[in-house]
Amino acid sequence: MTMPTDTEAALGLDDYRALAARQQPTWPDAEALGRVTARLAAAPPLVVPSEMDQLTARLAAAGRGEAFLLQGGDCAETFAEAQADRIRNKIRTLLQMAVVLTHGASMPVVKMGRMAGQYAKPRSTDTETRDGVTLPAYRGDMVNAHAFTREDRVPDPERLVAGYEISAATLAVVRAFTAGGGADLRRVHEWNRGFTRNPAYARYERTAREIDRAIRFMAACGADFDALQSVEMFVSHEALLLDYERALTRVDTRSGRAYDTSGHFLWIGERTRQLDGAHVDFLARVANPIGVKLGPTTSPDDALALMDRLNPAGTPGRLTFITRMGAAQIRTALPPLVAAVHAHGAPVTWVTDPMHGNTITSASGYKTRRFDDVLDEVRGFFEVHHAEGSVPGGLHVELTGDDVTEVLGGSEEIDDDGLALRYETLVDPRLNHQQSLEMAFQVAEMLQR
Ligand code: PEP
Ligand code: MN
Numbered sequence: 001m002t003m004p005t006d007t008e009a010a011l012g013l014d015d016y017r018a019l020a021a022r023q024q025p026t027w028p029d030a031e032a033l034g035r036v037t038a039r040l041a042a043a044p045p046l047v048v049p050s051e052m053d054q055l056t057a058r059l060a061a062a063g064r065g066e067a068f069l070l071q072g073g074d075c076a077e078t079f080a081e082a083q084a085d086r087i088r089n090k091i092r093t094l095l096q097m098a099v100v101l102t103h104g105a106s107m108p109v110v111k112m113g114r115m116a117g118q119y120a121k122p123r124s125t126d127t128e129t130r131d132g133v134t135l136p137a138y139r140g141d142m143v144n145a146h147a148f149t150r151e152d153r154v155p156d157p158e159r160l161v162a163g164y165e166i167s168a169a170t171l172a173v174v175r176a177f178t179a180g181g182g183a184d185l186r187r188v189h190e191w192n193r194g195f196t197r198n199p200a201y202a203r204y205e206r207t208a209r210e211i212d213r214a215i216r217f218m219a220a221c222g223a224d225f226d227a228l229q230s231v232e233m234f235v236s237h238e239a240l241l242l243d244y245e246r247a248l249t250r251v252d253t254r255s256g257r258a259y260d261t262s263g264h265f266l267w268i269g270e271r272t273r274q275l276d277g278a279h280v281d282f283l284a285r286v287a288n289p290i291g292v293k294l295g296p297t298t299s300p301d302d303a304l305a306l307m308d309r310l311n312p313a314g315t316p317g318r319l320t321f322i323t324r325m326g327a328a329q330i331r332t333a334l335p336p337l338v339a340a341v342h343a344h345g346a347p348v349t350w351v352t353d354p355m356h357g358n359t360i361t362s363a364s365g366y367k368t369r370r371f372d373d374v375l376d377e378v379r380g381f382f383e384v385h386h387a388e389g390s391v392p393g394g395l396h397v398e399l400t401g402d403d404v405t406e407v408l409g410g411s412e413e414i415d416d417d418g419l420a421l422r423y424e425t426l427v428d429p430r431l432n433h434q435q436s437l438e439m440a441f442q443v444a445e446m447l448q449r
Contacts, residue, residue, distance in 0.1 A: 072112075117235060144159070234265060263288075341390075350393050366429070
C-alpha cells in the first residue's frame, strides 16, 4: 500500500480497511499485492471526474422520468473475450436497444455498459469441489482463472494489473466506436445482423426504416446532424475488490473530492451492502454516481439507512437503487421500499435488474433464466412504480451481442435441450442479441404510458 496523503486521510479513504469486507479473495502473498496496488495507484485514470459528474446529471434526469437508463453487459467479462469484434457486438446491441427505446418512448436513453471492468464476482461458496478435489471458487478473471486446477484457481494479484490494462483497451474500443461515427444514428440498419425472418430483427428493421425516413425529412428541412456523429456511453462494474477500487481512486484537485476512476458508475452488490461493512464505507467517500443492488430481503429501514449513508446531501443522480426481487416477489417486496423512500424525500433513481432474482437450474443442469420471468419482473417493476407514483428509471440486464443460448424462451424458443448448443458464460446466463432486442421492444411499450 502507498502512504495516503493528508487529503486522502482527511477524506477517510482508508477507513474501510478496519471494517469487515465480504467476498474478498484470500491473496496468497500480501507483499505481492502491495506492489501491485502501488503500481495501480500511480497509473493513469480510466475515466475522469467531468464524465462522472455528467453521468450523475443524466441519472438525476432518469430519476425524474426525463430519461431512461439502459445498463447492460456480461455477468462476468473475461480477458479472453476482450476482442474488438465481441466488444463492438455488445456496444451495437446496447445501441440497438437504445434506438428501440428512444423511438418507442420518445425518451432520451442513458447508455451504460456493464463493461471495461466487470471482472470480479461474488460467489455463494468460497470453494468448489469436483470429484473429491476442493479448490478456491472462480471469482472472476481479475482474481483467478476459471480452469479447475490448483494453479489456475489460486488468486494472483498480477491479475488486478491485467484487469486494469484490459479495461483500458476495452474502453478505447468503446470510445472509438461511439465517437468515431460508428454509432451514428444514420447507420441504424448496419447494426442489424442475421435474418429479418426472425421476428425481433424484422421488427427492428421496420423501426430503422422509420428512423431513416424521419432523418431524411429533417435533413430536407435543413437540420444539422453533427450531434448524431457521436454517442455518449458510460461504463460500469460492481465495485467488489476494494484493493483495486482504492488503488484507482484519485483526489480531484479542482473540487477536492475523491473519484474512483476505475469506471463511471460503480455498484455495491446484494451480498456486500452491509451498513457497517467496508464496501458501503468506501463508496460513501467517492463522488462517482453509485448504485446498490436490493434483493427481496431488503427492509425499508435498510433502504433508508443506505440513503443516509451514501447520499447524505441528497444529491439527485448520486444514488441508484437496482432492485432484483424475482418475478414472483417484485409486486409485494418493492412497494414498501418505494413508499419508505418516497416518505424520506431524498431522490433515488430506481432501476430494475430482472435477471438475478430469476435464476434457476434447468433439468439438463444449466444455470439459466426464463425470458418470460425476466419480462414479468420488468412488468411488475413498472406496475409498482406507477401505482406508487414514483418513476421507473432504468433497466439493468445481463446480455451479450452474440448468439449464445443461455436464457430459456424468447421468439427462438430456446428450450432445455437448446441450452447446450452455445452456453458460454462462466457465471450467469445472458440474454443473447435477439432476446435483448425483444426485451427492448417490450420495455419500449411499457415506457409509452
Ligand atoms: C451481478 O450483478 O452479477 C450480481 C452478482 O448481482 P447481485 O449482487 O444482485 O446478486
Ligand atoms: Mn450476474
